[in-house]
Amino acid sequence: MSDEFDYKIEAKAADATTADASAPPIDYVPPAERPEQELYHSKSWWTTYVFSQDAKYIGVQYTCVATAIAVVGLILSLMMRTQLAFPGLNVLDPSTYYQFVTMHGMIMVVFFLTALFLGGFGNLLIPLMCGARDMVFPYVNMLSFWIFVLAILLLVSSFFVPGGPTGAGWTLYPPQAITVGTPGNLWGMVMMLASLVFFVIGFTMGGLNYVITVLQARARGMTLMRLPLSVWGIFVATVLALLAFPALLVGGIMLLLDAVLGTSFFMPEMISMGEKLSTEGGSPILFQHLFWFFGHPEVYIVALPAFGIVSDLISVHARRNLFGYRMMVWAIVAIAALSFIVWAHHMYVAGMRPWFGYFFATTTLIIAVPTAIKVYNWVLTLWRGNIRLTVPMLFTLAFIITFLNGGITGLFLGNVAIDVPLSDTYFVVAHFHMVMGIAPVLVVFGAVYHWFPLVTGRMLDEGLGKIHFWITFVGTYMIYTPMYYQGFLGVPRRYFEMYESSYASTVGLNVFITVAALIVGLSQLIFFYNIINSARAGKKAKKNPWDANSLEWQTPEMPPKHGNWGNELPVVYRWPYDFGVPGIDKDYIPQNVSPSQVSGAKADKT
Amino acid sequence: MTIAFVLFLVVVGTLIFHIWSPWWLTPLASNWSGMDETLLLTFWVTGGVFMAVGLFMVYCVWRYRYQKDRKSEYKPEDKKLEFHLTWITAVGVVALLAPGLIVWNKFVTVPENAVKVEVMAYQWGWNYRLAGEDEILGKTSIHNISDDNPYGLDLDDPNGKDDLLVEDADLHLQIDKPVKVLLRSIDVLHNFYVPEFRAKMDMVPGMITFYWFTPTKTGEYEILCAELCGTGHYAMLGTVVVEEESDYSNWLAQQTSFEQILAQNKTIQLTEKQ
Numbered sequence: 001m002s003d004e005f006d007y008k009i010e011a012k013a014a015d016a017t018t019a020d021a022s023a024p025p026i027d028y029v030p031p032a033e034r035p036e037q038e039l040y041h042s043k044s045w046w047t048t049y050v051f052s053q054d055a056k057y058i059g060v061q062y063t064c065v066a067t068a069i070a071v072v073g074l075i076l077s078l079m080m081r082t083q084l085a086f087p088g089l090n091v092l093d094p095s096t097y098y099q100f101v102t103m104h105g106m107i108m109v110v111f112f113l114t115a116l117f118l119g120g121f122g123n124l125l126i127p128l129m130c131g132a133r134d135m136v137f138p139y140v141n142m143l144s145f146w147i148f149v150l151a152i153l154l155l156v157s158s159f160f161v162p163g164g165p166t167g168a169g170w171t172l173y174p175p176q177a178i179t180v181g182t183p184g185n186l187w188g189m190v191m192m193l194a195s196l197v198f199f200v201i202g203f204t205m206g207g208l209n210y211v212i213t214v215l216q217a218r219a220r221g222m223t224l225m226r227l228p229l230s231v232w233g234i235f236v237a238t239v240l241a242l243l244a245f246p247a248l249l250v251g252g253i254m255l256l257l258d259a260v261l262g263t264s265f266f267m268p269e270m271i272s273m274g275e276k277l278s279t280e281g282g283s284p285i286l287f288q289h290l291f292w293f294f295g296h297p298e299v300y301i302v303a304l305p306a307f308g309i310v311s312d313l314i315s316v317h318a319r320r321n322l323f324g325y326r327m328m329v330w331a332i333v334a335i336a337a338l339s340f341i342v343w344a345h346h347m348y349v350a351g352m353r354p355w356f357g358y359f360f361a362t363t364t365l366i367i368a369v370p371t372a373i374k375v376y377n378w379v380l381t382l383w384r385g386n387i388r389l390t391v392p393m394l395f396t397l398a399f400i401i402t403f404l405n406g407g408i409t410g411l412f413l414g415n416v417a418i419d420v421p422l423s424d425t426y427f428v429v430a431h432f433h434m435v436m437g438i439a440p441v442l443v444v445f446g447a448v449y450h451w452f453p454l455v456t457g458r459m460l461d462e463g464l465g466k467i468h469f470w471i472t473f474v475g476t477y478m479i480y481t482p483m484y485y486q487g488f489l490g491v492p493r494r495y496f497e498m499y500e501s502s503y504a505s506t507v508g509l510n511v512f513i514t515v516a517a518l519i520v521g522l523s524q525l526i527f528f529y530n531i532i533n534s535a536r537a538g539k540k541a542k543k544n545p546w547d548a549n550s551l552e553w554q555t556p557e558m559p560p561k562h563g564n565w566g567n568e569l570p571v572v573y574r575w576p577y578d579f580g581v582p583g584i585d586k587d588y589i590p591q592n593v594s595p596s597q598v599s600g601a602k603a604d605k606t
Numbered sequence: 607m608t609i610a611f612v613l614f615l616v617v618v619g620t621l622i623f624h625i626w627s628p629w630w631l632t633p634l635a636s637n638w639s640g641m642d643e644t645l646l647l648t649f650w651v652t653g654g655v656f657m658a659v660g661l662f663m664v665y666c667v668w669r670y671r672y673q674k675d676r677k678s679e680y681k682p683e684d685k686k687l688e689f690h691l692t693w694i695t696a697v698g699v700v701a702l703l704a705p706g707l708i709v710w711n712k713f714v715t716v717p718e719n720a721v722k723v724e725v726m727a728y729q730w731g732w733n734y735r736l737a738g739e740d741e742i743l744g745k746t747s748i749h750n751i752s753d754d755n756p757y758g759l760d761l762d763d764p765n766g767k768d769d770l771l772v773e774d775a776d777l778h779l780q781i782d783k784p785v786k787v788l789l790r791s792i793d794v795l796h797n798f799y800v801p802e803f804r805a806k807m808d809m810v811p812g813m814i815t816f817y818w819f820t821p822t823k824t825g826e827y828e829i830l831c832a833e834l835c836g837t838g839h840y841a842m843l844g845t846v847v848v849e850e851e852s853d854y855s856n857w858l859a860q861q862t863s864f865e866q867i868l869a870q871n872k873t874i875q876l877t878e879k880q
């Protein structure tokens with residue numbers, strides 16, 4: 001081993017000097033700072049297909065498990081919608097309704113979107129896009145996935161414990177979460193918290209991996225400011241998550257102690273269903289602070305990877321350089337930093353000192369500025385582009401509209417005085433579904449259509465893709481836009497029976513929303529059919545099917561083999577957005593094409 | 607090109623839906639017109655941005671659709687454009703935030719003359735307490751709550767003796783008199799919300815939260831609990847009746863004070879305590 005190591009360092013050094021002396025200076029790339037790392041090679045069926053240590057494979061494993069649990073979350077939501085629109089059918093009773101709301105919310109936010117973007121796309125894209133052979137700690141990466149599976153199993157088994165899953169709302173606010181007026185207040189709660197604890201542990205293992213790989217394992221020439229925005233988004237989101245999840249962890253553990261051992265971290269002196277509890281002195285609001293200190297960054301943990309991925313999709317499919325790349329990177333970093341000082345905008349009416357309102361409203365609205373810049377830059381990337389209306393592009397366009405819609409309604413809720421009438425109404429339900437539910441999911445779909453060939457070597461069916469796209473985009477828009485208006489009317493969220501305002505009936509509207517939701521839900525079958533069918537018998541993809549520049553498409557084989565790069569690691573000469581560069585025929589220049597290979601091109605220095 | 611057309615429909619359709627929609631803010635019945643005005647301002651400013659960005663996108667998708675022999679413009683940055691967009695957005699945000707903060711300032715500054723009314727929430731219903739003649743609400747503690755003392759009033763506090771206990775889901779208020787609602791919960795979180803008044807605030811066990819408003823229209827308004835409080839959350843409704851002074855006085859005269867209640871059920875338990 002050590003011999004091999006020395007040899008490699010020497011080889012690198014020799015390589016660098018020769019390159020230095022002979023190649024034209026325009027192609028100069030600094031030598032690698034660290035020697036190549038030995039790859040783990042699996043030896044048995046188990047270590048190849050189950051406990052795989054190949055990041056690409058782990059990414060696919062994460063994606064499959066996260067999608068499977070999302071299907072559960074989706075089915076729960078369709079049953080809720082059916083209950084709301086057709087109460088006569090008695091699909092649910094109040095307890096199950098609250099249990100389903102809770103499980104749906106937690107599944108979608110944490111176990112689906114967080115796991116999918118960071119565990120799924122992070123593992124698939126980071127090593128490939130950075131030009132690395134794998135994550136830096138492949139073994140820990142494998143453990144991360146299996147701990148995630150354990151967390152999912154705990155979560156699902158909470159459906160089968162006495163009392164059923166918790167019905168506390170995904171925010172798990174005490175005292176209600178652990179007192180008898182709420183379903184699943186003991187076992188359901190214990191399972192939920194245990195599941196979250198394992199999720200955080202598993203995520204931390206993966207997260208350290210993603211961060212260190214981005215910082216330490218990039219190919220020669222891949223400066224930070226040449227990274228595709230997908231990597232930037234996932235990287236910054238991971239840093240956020242590493243800082244935010246501990247707040248959830250401590251809050252969760254203390255709540256667990258309150259529930260099981262009768263401590264009073266969050267429990268005041270109180271009465272529960274006519275019985276005086278023995279707790280006293282705890283602060284329910286403290287839990288809310290801990291929860292939202294995690295919960296708000298969590299929104300961006302989901303959103304930033306989506307921002308990043310969508311930026312790449314836009315640029316590739318509009319055949320145009322991403323507009324304002326540096327601004328985009330700084331916007332991501334600024335949003336991430338600000339996201340730690342806005343958490344209490346979820347608590348304007350929670351009973352904290354009213355003077356907090358000024359501070360948190362101001363910080364919250366400041367975030368609107370970098371967020372708006374991102375939207376402008378996406379649209380300006382389309383402007384004077386040469387837009388290919390592929391399925392990923394369609395999803396991207398739908399994302400922009402949906403995110404814009406959800407984003408501007410955030411300006412209502414962030415502005416404390418307007419939040420007073422709107423908070424805890426359906427306006428909020430519409431807002432967060434648009435901005436952190438539907439918008440990221442549209443990106444997921446776009447990304448799946450885009451990177452499917454990279455994983456399977458085959459294309460997804462375009463026709464089915466378009467049908468799926470139309471129903472999903474138009475359908476979800478029709479589900480959530482009317483909900484804003486229910487919110488204006490004052491219809492509160494988390495109501496088992498929709499509140500009927502005496503000013504305007506929303507009965508018909510509820511039926512409309514539910515029908516739209518059922519159609520959207522069912523139409524996902526088209527997507528799954530497309531995936532399964534195309535993976536087996538889809539059209540074979542050519543190499544680099546979208547004419548993209550980033551490194552994941554430049555591997556010697558496609559789909560990339562173990563170790564990604566064959567014998568030689570790629571060397572990077574430019575940013576990933578050299579589309580439409582004047583002076584050459586081709587409309588794109590991959591990142592590993594040296595300036596001397598495209599000598600006529602008048603690309604900006606990046 | 608279907609997409610350009612559908613995006614156009616979505617953007618314009620949203621506007622049409624808004625114009626056609628019978629669902630909108632309930633008629634205001636309190637002094638918080640400032641909230642409505644800020645909301646409307648935000649609605650039209652952000653709505654304008656939504657339309658503008660959306661329509662520009664439609665234009666781009668249509669105008670720059672793929673042509674084999676065309677190339678996109680190569681222009682990674684445009685410092686001037688980015689700068690202008692940034693400050694225009696910043697100005698817009700300040701223009702929305704400033705009126706919002708002014709309204710919030712009014713909301714958290716309770717006028718001296720506001721009548722204090724306690725709203726006490728429990729799983730799952732509402733009770734109220736009025737100050738009585740001395741205009742001071744007596745001290746309470748969850749500790750003191752018992753069958754005979756459902757509000758947990760402090761028996762040693764003379765201010766509590768004349769407090770009127772309204773053990774009923776209906777609260778009556780006098781029109782045009784500012785009210786400060788003192789919000790209290792004996793069990794879990796709740797939230798006292800009347801859509802027509804616009805205001806809401808959580809009730810937290812162990813704390814007394816508050817807000818104020820002036821009812822400006824007579825009528826009956828529904829109280830909704832706006833914070834998940836367990837299985838009965840959706841059914842935790844009540845009524846506020848806003849009436850003229852004479853009707854209000856009639857109602858007030860029918861309410862019983864804590865002292866009267868104590869006298870009514872002089873139980874052994876109470877004597878022991880004294």
Ligand code: HEM
Pocket residue numbers: 074077078080081101102104105106108109113168169170171429433436437438441476479492493494495496517520521
């Ligand atoms: C078509 C897909 C979806 C439908 C039909 C749907 C429907 C619903 C419904 C009916 C509720 C309960 C509303 C209430 O009673 O207050 C809800 C809550 C929620 N949903 Fe969705 N949803 C969908 C997708 C998503 C996605 C993708 C996310 C991911 C972020 C998400 C996150 C949430 C959250 C966080 C809650 C709040 C849970 C709580 O109040 O504790 N949903 N959804």
Ligand SMILES: [Cu+2]
Pocket residue numbers: 295296299342343345346
């Ligand atoms: Cu937030």
Ligand SMILES: [Cu+2]
Pocket residue numbers: 795796797831832833834835836838839840842
């Ligand atoms: Cu409630």
